[in-house]
Amino acid sequence: MKPVPCRACPLRSMPLFMTHSDEEIGLIESLKKEQVVFRADTAVIHEGQADGPLYTLLAGWAFRYKTLSDGRRQILNFLLAGDFIGVQQKMTEATVHGVQALTDVALCVFRRDALWELHRTAPTLGFGVTWLTAHEEAIVDDTLLSVGRRSAMERIATLLVMLYKRAAALDTEGDLVARGVPFPLTQLHIADALGLSLVHTNKTLRKLEALGLHRIEDGRLRLLDVRALSRLADLYGDGRPSPRPLI
Amino acid sequence: MKPVPCRACPLRSMPLFMTHSDEEIGLIESLKKEQVVFRADTAVIHEGQADGPLYTLLAGWAFRYKTLSDGRRQILNFLLAGDFIGVQQKMTEATVHGVQALTDVALCVFRRDALWELHRTAPTLGFGVTWLTAHEEAIVDDTLLSVGRRSAMERIATLLVMLYKRAAALDTEGDLVARGVPFPLTQLHIADALGLSLVHTNKTLRKLEALGLHRIEDGRLRLLDVRALSRLADLYGDGRPSPRPLI
DNA sequence: CGACGTGTTGATCTCTCTCAATTAGAGTGG
DNA sequence: CCACTCTAATTGAGAGAGATCAACACGTCG
Numbered sequence: 001m002k003p004v005p006c007r008a009c010p011l012r013s014m015p016l017f018m019t020h021s022d023e024e025i026g027l028i029e030s031l032k033k034e035q036v037v038f039r040a041d042t043a044v045i046h047e048g049q050a051d052g053p054l055y056t057l058l059a060g061w062a063f064r065y066k067t068l069s070d071g072r073r074q075i076l077n078f079l080l081a082g083d084f085i086g087v088q089q090k091m092t093e094a095t096v097h098g099v100q101a102l103t104d105v106a107l108c109v110f111r112r113d114a115l116w117e118l119h120r121t122a123p124t125l126g127f128g129v130t131w132l133t134a135h136e137e138a139i140v141d142d143t144l145l146s147v148g149r150r151s152a153m154e155r156i157a158t159l160l161v162m163l164y165k166r167a168a169a170l171d172t173e174g175d176l177v178a179r180g181v182p183f184p185l186t187q188l189h190i191a192d193a194l195g196l197s198l199v200h201t202n203k204t205l206r207k208l209e210a211l212g213l214h215r216i217e218d219g220r221l222r223l224l225d226v227r228a229l230s231r232l233a234d235l236y237g238d239g240r241p242s243p244r245p246l247i
Numbered sequence: 248m249k250p251v252p253c254r255a256c257p258l259r260s261m262p263l264f265m266t267h268s269d270e271e272i273g274l275i276e277s278l279k280k281e282q283v284v285f286r287a288d289t290a291v292i293h294e295g296q297a298d299g300p301l302y303t304l305l306a307g308w309a310f311r312y313k314t315l316s317d318g319r320r321q322i323l324n325f326l327l328a329g330d331f332i333g334v335q336q337k338m339t340e341a342t343v344h345g346v347q348a349l350t351d352v353a354l355c356v357f358r359r360d361a362l363w364e365l366h367r368t369a370p371t372l373g374f375g376v377t378w379l380t381a382h383e384e385a386i387v388d389d390t391l392l393s394v395g396r397r398s399a400m401e402r403i404a405t406l407l408v409m410l411y412k413r414a415a416a417l418d419t420e421g422d423l424v425a426r427g428v429p430f431p432l433t434q435l436h437i438a439d440a441l442g443l444s445l446v447h448t449n450k451t452l453r454k455l456e457a458l459g460l461h462r463i464e465d466g467r468l469r470l471l472d473v474r475a476l477s478r479l480a481d482l483y484g485d486g487r488p489s490p491r492p493l494i
Numbered sequence: 495c496g497a498c499g500t501g502t503t504g505a506t507c508t509c510t511c512t513c514a515a516t517t518a519g520a521g522t523g524g
Numbered sequence: 525c526c527a528c529t530c531t532a533a534t535t536g537a538g539a540g541a542g543a544t545c546a547a548c549a550c551g552t553c554g
Contacts, residue, residue, distance in 0.1 A: 064388075066388060066389075066392045068392070068396060068397070068481045069481055070481075072396040072397075073396070074391060074392040074395040074396045076388050076391055076392075087377075087381055088381045088384065088385055096385055096388065096389075097388060115374070115377070116370075116374060119366065119370040119371075119373050119374045119377070120370040123363075123366040123367040123370065123373065124366075126366050126370065126373050126374070126377070127362070127363060127366045127373070129377050130334070130338070130362070130366070130373070130376050130377045130380055131338045133377055133380045133381050133384065134334055134335045134338040134380050135338060136384065137335065137380065137383060137384040137387060138335055138343055140384060140387050140388060140391060141311075141313060141323050141343065141344060141387060142313075142343075143391060144321060144323055144387060144390060144391045144394060145313045145315070145321040145323075147391060147394045147395045147442060148321040148394045148439075148441070148442030149315060149319040149320070149321045149442060150315070150319075192395075194395070195394060195395030195396060234315045234316050234317075
């Protein structure tokens, strides 16, 4: 992916993202070091890596995860365009989680002190960082509720609805219903995100599909019965995703 | 609890907390509206409450939680002295989780715009808010790993070690080993925090106690065999995550 | 063409849940 | 002072959701 100046950031044109002043964008641009690409299934940040850079996800999907020493893995959340990577590393000295690319990803790399500079020079943006961090925590909260208290079928329904909504908010083309949204997860990713075994994930997925609730094909996800899925997931109304600051 | 001026805040004397300049403390003080007390087992923030105040936990224990419509409850994390309450509410318009007092708690109440003022006027403090938010997320990450991938026994061992460390860091008196730390949770709280049933929590707790790993008595927790507990939890002796080979 | 990753399915097995009942302590009212 | 109630902890028995084990199918790729 060709390097993009922040003032021409493709994310900025989406309705989802906040608008910023020219000064703010200039500041961001001055803190941006470069733009890099990681291939699918490679590590962006190694688990335990002490002092990684600060990234912003420009395009593609990734995920945060932790593992136990015997290899059991828990995916903490999925990262989509606009998400931060590495804020926690800057905060807690010891990194605790790893980040892996799910698809090929394009990342903006920022200076080590970018977070601090942002807070110091542009309070609005600093506030945005706090906002984004709190928002990411809210997503993890949701997953914890799923893993702790929902059945396998409910968990999967919840994940599908949530990911669909996030992906749809980033999708520029129309006709989501017919074509669905990009969905690069394997069943193993779903299992590891929901605290299930691979086999049981497969069987549950097949059951939902047999009920006609969804369809996963060619790396795309279509929700055929959002109402039924939402009911399974115990989600209230069609809460649309809130606008988010883009740093 | 008697209102305390921020410059004489009891938390400030603890080694755990950062020192701030007089100006910063003055700013905090100017943003603080009052100090309130909630009794044990009462709601500090109702689940779904739209625009609650921003609190800081001055003394006592509380917890954040979410519930499904049929009553299943998941405790997201426990809140101890020094923790924020309500940052997420300020960020996402719709509150998503509730907060309940576990013991009687003393809270400092801040102005609605305190978070913004902090960022605007004192970048260092604004940065601190981001730090705390990221830190809280790291705690939820740990719990998600537990609930998703650890067995009941491992989960409980992990929770005991983690809570012990947090409580011990706030304990001013010595002789922690002999007296243990305050531990106001009931078995139902443990169950709801770990995604387990009450009955199984009880049986597992009894098993750990029979093995001589810990003792809960008179609302206090003593760890009798930190090594064994940490091994169960897949943590090193000091409770830090074990180093892992970088692939 | 064999190796590998991903998905699929059937057959057990077991950890954890649910149901049920008992004990102990704290608080309350007569 | 004693029944009565409520909460928290405890224990046993049976049931079940989901884990583990084992094959197999299919497409991609070196």
